Amino acid sequence: MLTTLQNAYQYALENSDRVFTALQQHLLLVAVPLAIGLVVGLPLGWWSARSRLVSTVMLNTFNALRVIPSLAVLFLAVPFLGLSFWSAVLALTLLVMPPILISTDVAFRNISPAIREAATGMGMPPGDILKTVELPLALPVVIAGIKTATVEVIASATLAAFVGAGGLGAFIVLGFAVYDPAILLVGALPVALLALLAEVGLSAVQRAAQPPGVRQPL
């Protein structure tokens, strides 16, 4: 095992340019779907928390889409978007949407109606209620959803290599192809490290956002 790790280190040093490029591609494969997921998922989640109809439609649709494996979505996207970065982005966006959407829905839905009503009764306009009351209370649960989405997309972005979109998954695919565990580790270890960093970092943010005495987020 130690030898494999040494070989992996040696391979990474010898191919540092390729590793660095793959890391950049991987981060982009994480950032773009996550950004789309946040821009679309957060407002949709907020809306679905306020409307039973929207909630039913949204949550069921995205939960149904989640059942389709990312790899299958990836290959389904290829005929339309080709073997490209955007095929991977589409598959990964579908992956990040449910946790962001569901956690945002739950976060806003769980705010005590009495608190919202108190703010209204004290004359706070809806915009101020959202900004000063609802958002701070919803934030920890929303961050929990973003954390899940981030960790999932970091791990799943490795699949992008199957449609030629690069990323750290390229080393895993190559390692499998030539049956060299060292090359595989050059892709797998940074991915695991990134996922761990995201988990620890976002957990810290989530704890910091948690008001004392308010129920722990999911």
Add this chain to the structure above:
Amino acid sequence: MAKLELQNLTKAYSRDIVPVKKLNLAVEDNEFLTLVGPSGCGKSTILRLIAGLDQPTEGRVMIGDRDVSPLPPGDRNIAMVFQSYALYPHMTVRDNVASGLKMRHLPAGDIQKRVQEVSGVLGLDPLLDRKPAKLSGGQRQRVALARALVRNPDVFLLDEPLSNLDALLREQVRADLKQIFEDQKSPIVYVTHDQTEAMTLSTKVAVLSEGHLQQLGHPHDIYKTPANRFVASFIGSPQMNLFPLSRSGNDVALGDFRLPLPGGVQAASVILGIRPEHLRLPQEGDAHIVSGNVFLVENLGMHDLVSLKVQGDPSLTLRALISADASWSKENLKLALPPESIHWFDGETEQRLK
């Protein structure tokens, strides 16, 4: 400062569910109006209509000369204290109290000054940097009050603010509330189902039942001259003794005892009411005396609450408050009914007979 007026206020959720029916009420400056009634009488709905949390089906809410019925809550300049306090859990006490002022975009210095004034009055100074989770029930209650007081609103609304406190604390906070609101100039509308709160805090009490205003008046008047059977039974603890009786001539029979009706009463059937605290052990010269067998004695400390079955009709139960020091027969007890303490109501309409 502004007068609050409810004009013909009606709220209907459906044809059958009408919690507020054509209510007319006015609360002047310096007045403390308590809406009191059993659960489901519409009192909290009225408060929500005044606050703008619900829209009336008919009628108007006037503050001063303004018809605020179409306005959202934010444009009514009303402060509300909720039963659950509903403090913002992510904010410190200081921020909770200041929240109503910040949304008006007042200068920071002014906000700080107002918060300090109010926190001084309510004894919140040592708690200003704590969050609600670190406060006791009584402290949370005071923060909720401070959040309302700091705004200098045109109208104060309080929705059962003491009901989540234990009995001892409730008594203490009730006394605090009375002192705090005595200095306020704005009209106050207070909702409770607790008649002790209604009687002790208010300058005016509105007794409600099934969406209808049963009586509006000074707490003393409501106690002394209840307008109908419902008010008579609802106000006063222990509850007033009420006996539906048929008249025969100018008398009614209470078991074996005949009691004369007041002059001018035309009703075929009447309801006789007498409060347990107005029944007393007979003295020389008492004209109306009834007796019965005692079947229950409840020790209330200063008084014994005695229940007896009236002689001649065991289905009639009379309850009397008798001083714990008094000596009386535990088996057959005679009680005097002072005529000035007897209330008469029409047997059919249940309205007070003049």
